Amino acid sequence: VCGLKIYNNATTGTLLIEDQAQRDAHYAAWPPGKPVAVHAEGETVADILALVRKYRRRTHFCHISTAYEIDLLRAAKAGGLPVSIGVTPHHLYLTETDLPALGALGLMKPTLKTAADRDALWRAISDGVVDVVESDHAPHTLAEKSSPMPPYGVPGLETTLPLMCLAVEAGRITQDRMIELVATNPQRIFGLRPPPGTYTEVDTNAHYTIDRARLRSACGWSPFEGMRVPGLVTGVWIRGVRVYDGENVLVQPGFGKRAAQVLA
């Protein structure tokens, strides 16, 4: 494993540790070489920072969504604590004002926040406080999302890169900063070494509209449908083999390998 994720606030599913003594026990037991990733919202960020201060374990704060949390983490970084910060495209591009239009498709944990929170996330991206732009991978089907108790979460795997290409095009970040946020920083934080010959080729001049008809996710929808974005993936290479040509997957199931198998 590349790390441990601890769910410290409620989300979909039963994984939840709300007791600070239990969290402390996990921090005490976890080996120092690998990071802890945390789902922590609001005051819980401060609770986790107390453990980071006590144990000096490298900790990645997943999907940070508010100005308040950014302020806590900015101060923690300035104070030398070994923390890294991720934000999601849905918190960067959507706010609570999108909820009436999105309905259950806009329900995720952490929830959509205010425009002021969104602006604080963009500022933290610009000034280098945020380390990673990470998607949610919660491909709940439309049937599940239209049930009386819809599950939290959105799909984001296919839309993260074009949405960050949009940020480059809009002049919010440089292309080098985008590559850090979506590739090299996550590799560094989680110790993921891509095997030689593994990369993605993107046509940053190609534009298209995010449309459920062209999504590959089995859930068949996106909270970003209708947005016009640049950044078309035209090829993916894994271990020197072209596995995707922009339209079709070119290898059979089973081609994938665990990093340990490749690098052993």
Ligand SMILES: [Zn+2]
């Ligand atoms: Zn989470």
